Amino acid sequence: MYIGDFKETYASDQAVFVNTTSRFWLGVLFVLLAVFPFVVGDYLLFMANLIGITIIGAVGLNILTGCAGQISLGHAAFIGVGGYTAAILSSRFNMPFLLCLPLSGCMSAAFGIIVGGPSLRLKGMYLCIATLSAQLILEFVFVHWESMTGGIRGINISPPQIFGVVLDNDFKFYFLTVTLVIICVTAARNLFRTRVGRAFIAIRDRDISAELMGISLLRYKTYAFAVSSFMAGLSGCLWVNFLKTVTPEHFPLLESVRYLAMIIVGGMGSILGSIFGAVFMTVVPEGIKSILGLLVSVFPNAMSFLFPLQQVIFGLLIVIFLVFEPHGLAEIWRRIKNYFHLWPFDH
Amino acid sequence: MDIFLQLISSGFLVGGIYALIALGFVLIYKATNIINFATGEFMMIGAYIFYSLMVYLELSPFVGFPLVIVCAALLGALVERLILRHMLGQPNISIIMVTIGLSSILLGLAEMIWGSSFRSFPPLFPRKPIILGEIVLRSNLFYGFVMAMVVVAVFLIVFKYAKVGVAMRATANDQVAAFSMGINVKTMFTISWAFGAIAASLGGIIIGNIGGVQPTLGHIGLKIFPIVILGGLDSIIGAVIGGFIVGIVENLAGGYLDPYFYGGVKDLAPFIVLLFILFIKPYGLFGTKEIERL
């Protein structure tokens, strides 16, 4: 049971995991993550990879939209840029995966800066529409620049190889995904312990007074776009290497909306929330699919409802969370934690 | 030269129809400052309801139109009361996201009800194309344009002279002042949503009549954004002008560039224009830069 804190240094007061209890649970989490692939079947491994890849993308979007307040409808396209960069580099230039990964991130970041740079002057809905245009234009390029992207047929690649190990199944890939998720989540969390993260939140809350406090709006908005789309690029690169193929239909506008839904459901401006959101939004459609699968015996055409039902449920989740629980699952999680804080002696 | 004139004139007609849809956006934005991403879906729902009335119930269009207007008004008012009312005072991002969520719900529902296949309307207008000199105009397009312009004109007149229109303008101008003048601001919000939904769904019927209807018809709603950025977010006349420009740009791009890119440029061109405009003028062509206070 956790009773109270006694801290002697500022460092211990500002640590992310402030006490032994929370550090203990972190340890438990790591052990579970390490044991997980050895005990579960193929399907759960596949899902775990998918969730991990989505988490990286969601953390990126949450930094930009949730923390820095710059709404983006083009996140899927930035993920796509990363994915295509990875596919082109590996299929044409036989570039090793460990080089492809950062390069895809950088390529996405570059696109993010190009789109986001002018955002210094664009506010709210104007920015939203500019990113929407970027999404549509990039989608067009994915489809129509056939010599480079392979058009609607896309590009197939061979499985990635790291230090001589070929990651040709979900089990091996899992370790790569988990490592990258941990790195990205830690880096994002770190960022918000320094002046850079504080500047993001200040820009979100009141951009004008932030500037009077000495924060260069141009620089920090550009940073936010760069970090966010870098992570999108990593996510895209992983995605493409995981599926070993890339086609334009992976990155439609709807996917951007799905990412926005994730960070809303999870909790805007919360790194933990991005994780919750990514898990939730990947598991829920699978849940719908399996429920419909059970119904097929009764209603033979149940599966044709899969896509529209997912649509309706995404929409409902967005609306319900924004109306009733604007801080998302992260806030619910915090309340549960507080409830058990002094449990069973909470009076 | 023939092709050019042909493209310009059909672009002009399409633009008039876009103007009506953009009006559905502007009416809501003007009164409530809400960016409605679900305008396109209102349009699609309107088209489907009309289709159902015509095909399943075999009603005459003269009964169908008023019924669609009633349904759309109910839908708009319902959305405002059930969802947007709870979002008053929330940050912009959340409100934009709620309308995106709404569009997702409507799209899914439409596909569940009507399926994803493509349906075409029974003929509404005489099929004979309109021929002006060397220009040939498709009859659906021409009569659709005429209808759109009539509806836009009706809205303009209502906005300018009717009591409810004046109250809406007052609300748009200054909510607090309107409130203290005895205008029920919340009712005005509901009415604006109803009006917006009506304009959008009538636009949807016209578009559906030209090209058929399917759940993704709502994607045409995205074209509203180039239109309103061109025309200014809260100006009805601006929406009309923006609609014409986008219609013409789109047709020219489609006519001259599509052959080189195997299609797709037509829908993309307005967004490229839009990005250029935003780079040069961050508040749109006719938008006013707000004086910010501390």
Next chain:
Amino acid sequence: MSILCVDDVSLAFGGLEVLCDVSFEVNEGEIFAIIGPNGAGKTSVLNIISGFYRPKKGTVFFKGADIGHLTPDKRAAQGMSRTFQNIALYHGMSVLDNIKLGAHSHLKTGLMGGLWYWGAAHREEMALRKKIEEDIIDFLEIETIRKQPVGSLAYGLQKRVELARALAMRPEILLMDEPVAGMNAEETEDMARFILDIKEEHNITIVLIEHDMQMIMDISDQVLVLNFGQKLTCGTPDEVQKHPEVIKAYLGREKNQ
């Protein structure tokens, strides 16, 4: 010696003249008050000094140099700090983080350093925390609320946190927009004491806008009177109180009541 010099500044929004040929000088280490009826352009003067508005004409000199071309964030980095009429704290952050944000221009952590955190960024954060605790939190007596989200604080405390944030910028000049507006007598007295302490202990020049005449006359060294965007007069509190134009335009109204 003058630290801040506003020279012949005019400002207009469209056809609306907000300020017309306003000039004044603020001496180093003094408390300089700007008073005037509502809509006289007081806040606009501060906004021009901090670079949020660009004047139509005229120049602003800070520490002897023309700062007209500098963006607000550069001016802040040069030692200009500000509190706001309607409190502009960041509601998404705790009191402590709000104060830390004020120190932004004095920190060096870049994007990469922030993502990595361990090492230089960590040391910098710890040094910052120590400095803030010792110099500011202790001075303004806000130890008990440091971990609270700012939204939950009472109005008077929020004003104090805003002052703390401004002090964390380690300014040479502090611009305060109505620091005691809406406060009760006790809170006003506290704030007046803090303002005097800031001037004396930290040797910071203060420009403040206020409607509380008693406080103005008690603590300020110079008073500038604005009316309808024009400078009526500028001088010591005694001179200003005796100035016939001022009595007519501003204080006189109170006498008649």
